[in-house]
Amino acid sequence: MLARAVRGSGALLLRGSVQASGRAARRASSGLPRNTVVLFVPQQEAWVVERMGRFHRILEPGLNILIPVLDRIRYVQSLKEIVINVPEQSAVTLDNVTLQIDGVLYLRIMDPYKASYGVEDPEYAVTQLAQTTMRSELGKLSLDKVFRERESLNANIVDAINQAADCWGIRCLRYEIKDIHVPPRVKESMQMQVEAERRKRATVLESEGTRESAINVAEGKKQAQILASEAEKAEQINQAAGEASAVLAKAKAKAEAIRVLAAALTQHAMGVYGALTKAPVPGAQDSVSSRSSRDVQSTDANLDEELDRVKLS
Numbered sequence: 001m002l003a004r005a006v007r008g009s010g011a012l013l014l015r016g017s018v019q020a021s022g023r024a025a026r027r028a029s030s031g032l033p034r035n036t037v038v039l040f041v042p043q044q045e046a047w048v049v050e051r052m053g054r055f056h057r058i059l060e061p062g063l064n065i066l067i068p069v070l071d072r073i074r075y076v077q078s079l080k081e082i083v084i085n086v087p088e089q090s091a092v093t094l095d096n097v098t099l100q101i102d103g104v105l106y107l108r109i110m111d112p113y114k115a116s117y118g119v120e121d122p123e124y125a126v127t128q129l130a131q132t133t134m135r136s137e138l139g140k141l142s143l144d145k146v147f148r149e150r151e152s153l154n155a156n157i158v159d160a161i162n163q164a165a166d167c168w169g170i171r172c173l174r175y176e177i178k179d180i181h182v183p184p185r186v187k188e189s190m191q192m193q194v195e196a197e198r199r200k201r202a203t204v205l206e207s208e209g210t211r212e213s214a215i216n217v218a219e220g221k222k223q224a225q226i227l228a229s230e231a232e233k234a235e236q237i238n239q240a241a242g243e244a245s246a247v248l249a250k251a252k253a254k255a256e257a258i259r260v261l262a263a264a265l266t267q268h269a270m271g272v273y274g275a276l277t278k279a280p281v282p283g284a285q286d287s288v289s290s291r292s293s294r295d296v297q298s299t300d301a302n303l304d305e306e307l308d309r310v311k312l313s
Contacts, residue, residue, distance in 0.1 A: 033073050039064045046112035048075035058112055075116040081108050081173065084123055086130050088179075091138040093146060099138065100181035105130050106173040107165075114169025122170055126161065130175060133160040143186070150177055 033039065033047065040063060041047050047059040051071050059073075066073075088102040107126055109115045119125045137156050138146060146153070154175050161172040182190070 032076060035066050035068055035071055035073065037066060037068055039066060039073075044079045046077045046079055046109075047073050048077065048112055048116045050074045055113070055117070075112070077109050077112040077115050079109055079112075081106055082123065084127055086127055086134070086175075088181075089131050089135065091135045093138055093141060093143050095142045097143045097186055098183065099143075099146070100179075101134065101138070101177060102179055103130070103134065103175055103177045105161075105175050107161075107170055108173060109169060110171045111169030114167065119168045122168055125168065126165055126170055126172065129161055129164055130157060130172075133157050136160075143182070146180065153177065 039047075039059065041059045041061045043061045045061065047064075049056045049059060049066065049071050051067075055074075056071060084105040084107065086103040086105055088100055091099050091101055093099060105126065109122065115122050134157055137153055137160070141149065141153070154177060157175045158172050161175070165172060
């Protein structure tokens with residue numbers, strides 16, 4: 001396969017050289033403007049004039065005057081951007097895959113003198129340089145990188161062309177790859193690889209979805225348990241608060257009963273003390289003593305009732 005590609009490239013070079021010779025002959029033919037003394041050069045064109053066979057000057061756009069017989073217009077160079085189709089060619093990648101590739105070349109003549117006398121056919125020379133540079137750059141890359149790095153590949157070709165074409169007065173503005181044709185078997189393998197990659201991606205996405213679903217379920221159960229524990233905690237707090245309120249109410253009731261009892265005891269004691277401190281009256285001592293004893297017994301009975309009531313409460 002490689003030998004056939006080399007033979008094909010040699011045939012293309014031979015046909016290209018023949019075509020270049022034909023173009024050079026046409027350029028030297030009578031198609032060039034004749035010296036009519038007064039000449040009008042169009043915009044974006046440069047006419048190279050020779051005087052007695054030697055370079056004389058380059059005519060600028062507009063009105064120009066030449067000397068008959070002595071001056072002759074030898075070359076006409078267009079200063080516009082030129083678009084050249086680079087023919088399809090064979091190239092072998094780093095992993096020994098033969099590709100058929102073509103492109104488009106955009107260039108401009110920057111120096112009409114160098115473009116006229118530095119190379120015989122500038123367009124053909126740049127086209128051949130682009131083809132050889134393309135084969136050289138493709139040989140440095142594997143098949144996968146050829147498709148991923150087309151922009152860098154184009155930039156490398158432009159840099160290589162500009163380095164070689166500087167002495168020709170030509171500047172390459174950009175190079176674009178149009179089509180890359182791979183062998184049928186390689187194309188089938190690439191298609192199978194793409195399908196396998198898509199299946200892998202689908203499996204990964206499905207597993208990630210399952211994982212996310214399990215995480216969401218676990219998070220829901222966790223939140224439910226947290227809410228249930230918080231509800232139980234709140235219930236226990238409320239129950240403890242109720243019990244504490246009940247104990248506090250009982251304590252307040254007992255304290256109030258004790259306070260009432262203490263007041264009654266104080267009042268009773270003061271009554272007894274007052275009765276004892278009064279002067280005794282003759283004949284009435286027995287009645288006072290009996291009345292006092294009855295009062296004491298009545299008070300003791302009341303105190304016993306209050307104590308029983310406090311205990312019961």
